[in-house]
Amino acid sequence: MDWPSWLLMLLGSFSLGTGLNSMVRIGTQCEKACNPRMGNLALGRNLLTDTTCGHNNTELSCTYREYIEQTCTEPKCDKCNAALSRLSHPPSAMADSTFKIPRTWWQSARDTQRETIRLDLEEEFYFTHLIMVFKSPRPAAMILERSQDFGITWRPYKYFSVNCSTTFAMEDDIHVKGALCTSRYSQAVPCNGGEVIYRAMSSPYSSEDPYSIEAQDQLKITNLRVQLLKQQACPCEGKHPELKPQYFAHYAVYDFIVKGSCFCNGHADHCVPADGFRQVRSTSKIQVVHGRCICKHNTAGPHCEHCAPLYNDQPWRPANGKTWAPNSCKKCKCNGHAESCHFDLDIWLTSGNHTGGVCDNCQHNTEGPQCQRCKPGFFRDLKIPFSKVDACKACSCHPVGSAVLPFSNFTLCDATNGDCPCKPGVTGPRCDQCMVGYWGFGEYGCRPCDCAGSCDPLTGDCTTNMDIDWYREFPDYLSVFNESRQSKNWEDEQGFSALRHSGKCECKEQLLGNPDIFCGMKYSYVLKVRIFSAHDKGSHAEVNVKIKKVLKMTKLKILRGKRILYPESWTNRGCTCPILNPGQEYLVAGYEDTRTGRLIVNMKSFVQLWKPALGKKVVEMLKQDCK
Numbered sequence: 001m002d003w004p005s006w007l008l009m010l011l012g013s014f015s016l017g018t019g020l021n022s023m024v025r026i027g028t029q030c031e032k033a034c035n036p037r038m039g040n041l042a043l044g045r046n047l048l049t050d051t052t053c054g055h056n057n058t059e060l061s062c063t064y065r066e067y068i069e070q071t072c073t074e075p076k077c078d079k080c081n082a083a084l085s086r087l088s089h090p091p092s093a094m095a096d097s098t099f100k101i102p103r104t105w106w107q108s109a110r111d112t113q114r115e116t117i118r119l120d121l122e123e124e125f126y127f128t129h130l131i132m133v134f135k136s137p138r139p140a141a142m143i144l145e146r147s148q149d150f151g152i153t154w155r156p157y158k159y160f161s162v163n164c165s166t167t168f169a170m171e172d173d174i175h176v177k178g179a180l181c182t183s184r185y186s187q188a189v190p191c192n193g194g195e196v197i198y199r200a201m202s203s204p205y206s207s208e209d210p211y212s213i214e215a216q217d218q219l220k221i222t223n224l225r226v227q228l229l230k231q232q233a234c235p236c237e238g239k240h241p242e243l244k245p246q247y248f249a250h251y252a253v254y255d256f257i258v259k260g261s262c263f264c265n266g267h268a269d270h271c272v273p274a275d276g277f278r279q280v281r282s283t284s285k286i287q288v289v290h291g292r293c294i295c296k297h298n299t300a301g302p303h304c305e306h307c308a309p310l311y312n313d314q315p316w317r318p319a320n321g322k323t324w325a326p327n328s329c330k331k332c333k334c335n336g337h338a339e340s341c342h343f344d345l346d347i348w349l350t351s352g353n354h355t356g357g358v359c360d361n362c363q364h365n366t367e368g369p370q371c372q373r374c375k376p377g378f379f380r381d382l383k384i385p386f387s388k389v390d391a392c393k394a395c396s397c398h399p400v401g402s403a404v405l406p407f408s409n410f411t412l413c414d415a416t417n418g419d420c421p422c423k424p425g426v427t428g429p430r431c432d433q434c435m436v437g438y439w440g441f442g443e444y445g446c447r448p449c450d451c452a453g454s455c456d457p458l459t460g461d462c463t464t465n466m467d468i469d470w471y472r473e474f475p476d477y478l479s480v481f482n483e484s485r486q487s488k489n490w491e492d493e494q495g496f497s498a499l500r501h502s503g504k505c506e507c508k509e510q511l512l513g514n515p516d517i518f519c520g521m522k523y524s525y526v527l528k529v530r531i532f533s534a535h536d537k538g539s540h541a542e543v544n545v546k547i548k549k550v551l552k553m554t555k556l557k558i559l560r561g562k563r564i565l566y567p568e569s570w571t572n573r574g575c576t577c578p579i580l581n582p583g584q585e586y587l588v589a590g591y592e593d594t595r596t597g598r599l600i601v602n603m604k605s606f607v608q609l610w611k612p613a614l615g616k617k618v619v620e621m622l623k624q625d626c627k
């Protein structure tokens, strides 16, 4: 026997030539573009019609079984009563098994010219084709329409008419390829079993990516409806005058098959019931096409229409149905300290379309676009990996010995090692003890000993040991502050000053007087610097500065920016002359050690607080006098 073409399509041996059909890849784990299994969207859902036969009482209706080679068979007449299940023909009979014997059908009330068959879906679905099998003669005119916004607006897929130009004033696609109307499915014969077939994705879409914007606009539906506009009679009608014409005046449809699949943008091969979906009860076993995707490729949402929370480093894209590229979402780098991130277009463009993720709500005392550093008040514990929850530990600065930030009342430790900024004369990572040579730990730090050597840290009584190592520790806390904070002036007592070494070393104020004396010193560099911080390195001292102007250099290359000065006298002589207070700007003239590349500051150096007039004067001397 000959299989009807629609049955072949259902069995899958008839290729629609759509990308979606070939997307059905079961058991692939979805490494590439994938799509859930196709099925009949009408199964398990309500089909709605305007009328149903036998609404008030039992009606008699007749159809011609066949009309072959101009031969009319005897008509078959049935009773219809909507209240009696064995005589009823409800819309659901169009969406039961197509193989059910005897065949079931929906039938309209008598004498209705206009009817609508509608399928409402609870979500967006892909729609690929519609197959209708009529029990009555097919309508002389009908329209297939779809909605993508749950029935608010409708757009036509196709117009059907025996005569497109007279009915709809349209071209017929039999004559004009691609026309919106067709006469292919509107003949009255066969009087029973006539088909209407529509493919949503035919040429030119067949060669397109089914996940492209254009193809999705054509395939995506939330509702589908068919408007039956005009009945037409079987040519056999009238050959049996004993049967009244109204017995034949109805629409009847065996099958309404809406082929499609769950809408997942190429990112899922399996779907589950959408929220609120309630399956229509069915007597036979049916395979419902569900609407909520189980997303792969790090995507999320009912249709995998966005990236999963922690995977927004690049813009979301659908998979590519032509190249099979999965176009997976990329994970943000949040160092294990965030559960989600968002995409930032500016960052994306700045990075050259490489990375655009910004972590949300950094946890575990971290901060930054990638939760890549410890929050103020916390420091990095280098003994454990940064991705651990306890990698950032709270600063434990001594409340008495630690310096507070200007204009604030809290202490921040060095984010890299936890060292706290100490008040003058105070030392220790937590700032909890006096430096050697200081005593009287208290609210204002520690006071210098009034001795040539050291003194008792509690009482200030001088000790006899004169061979004490000059020792000092200055935490590198300024490095955690940003530029604007660095530029704020430190209060005087927070700076490091040789004035507090009055017992050891007396710093004479240097005056810029005779150019011959200044030139005669043969300084190898003259700079304007801002002092950041000072450190005792045991064998020598280092002062971190920012070079703001280079007035003179000789052999070493000196650039503006961060650099280290080496005050020789601080360790050699045990005093901090010349004075270099953090937070202040100086004119420094000194000597280069070309062997080590160091900028040396010693007792011969000229150091004075920077003033524009001073700078001008020195420049003039260097130009005119020091030749």
Ligand SMILES: [Ca+2]
Pocket (backbone or CB within 6 Å): 093, 094, 095, 096, 097, 098, 100, 103, 104, 105, 254, 255
């Ligand atoms: Ca049926």
